[in-house]
Amino acid sequence: YCGLVAIVGRPNVGKSTLLNKILGQKVSITSRKPQTTRHRIMGIDTEGAHQAIYVDTPGLHIEEKRAINRFMNRAASSSLDDVGLILFVVEGTRWTEDDQMVLNKIKQSGVECWLLVNKSDNVKDKAQLMPHLKWLAEQHNFTHIMPMSAKLGKNVTELRDMVQKQL
Ligand code: GDP
Numbered sequence: 001y002c003g004l005v006a007i008v009g010r011p012n013v014g015k016s017t018l019l020n021k022i023l024g025q026k027v028s029i030t031s032r033k034p035q036t037t038r039h040r041i042m043g044i045d046t047e048g049a050h051q052a053i054y055v056d057t058p059g060l061h062i063e064e065k066r067a068i069n070r071f072m073n074r075a076a077s078s079s080l081d082d083v084g085l086i087l088f089v090v091e092g093t094r095w096t097e098d099d100q101m102v103l104n105k106i107k108q109s110g111v112e113c114w115l116l117v118n119k120s121d122n123v124k125d126k127a128q129l130m131p132h133l134k135w136l137a138e139q140h141n142f143t144h145i146m147p148m149s150a151k152l153g154k155n156v157t158e159l160r161d162m163v164q165k166q167l
């Protein structure tokens with residue numbers, strides 16, 4: 001059995017770093033052509049009969065006020081339809097308009113979504129994190145909310161195992 005797992009989030013939240021950690025090697029494929037394909041395959045994680053195909057869905061953070069952006073985004077938006085699980089990556093205690101834009105697309109898709117609060121190592125005052133997690137939890141019915149550090153590998157193995165079990 002194989003499943004399509006989309007790692008989504010605005011640029012620079014750590015999606016590629018996370019995938020490299022999940023796969024344990026630098027195999028993440030990056031493309032110079034944004035928004036020209038529905039998905040960019042980032043990597044395939046096989047364990048026994050289970051195969052998780054991790055994909056990057058670019059362009060979800062782009063504002064659709066301009067007609068050209070709406071046009072460019074159409075493929076990217078609809079591309080969440082064939083996805084079985086969304087991993088929504090956000091950064092520490094930071095929330096921007098681009099994060100909101102991505103969340104709106106996630107809501108529209110109706111696909112199950114887990115929230116990964118990355119760069120937790122950057123949060124100096126851990127007391128800051130709890131109110132932020134509470135606020136995030138109110139924004140959508142996320143199945144799981146996991147603080148993590150892709151860079152330090154914190155919670156990465158746990159996440160990988162959870163995804164494999166979900167397939
Ligand atoms: P992407 O654009 O979402 O794919 O983000 P990247 O994986 O390219 O990461 C963007 C930057 O954030 C890079 O400089 C990473 O080293 C850094 N980064 C990624 N994950 C973490 C993390 O858990 N902690 C910290 N401190 N930095 C991170």
Ligand code: MG
Pocket residue numbers: 015016017
């Ligand atoms: Mg990337």
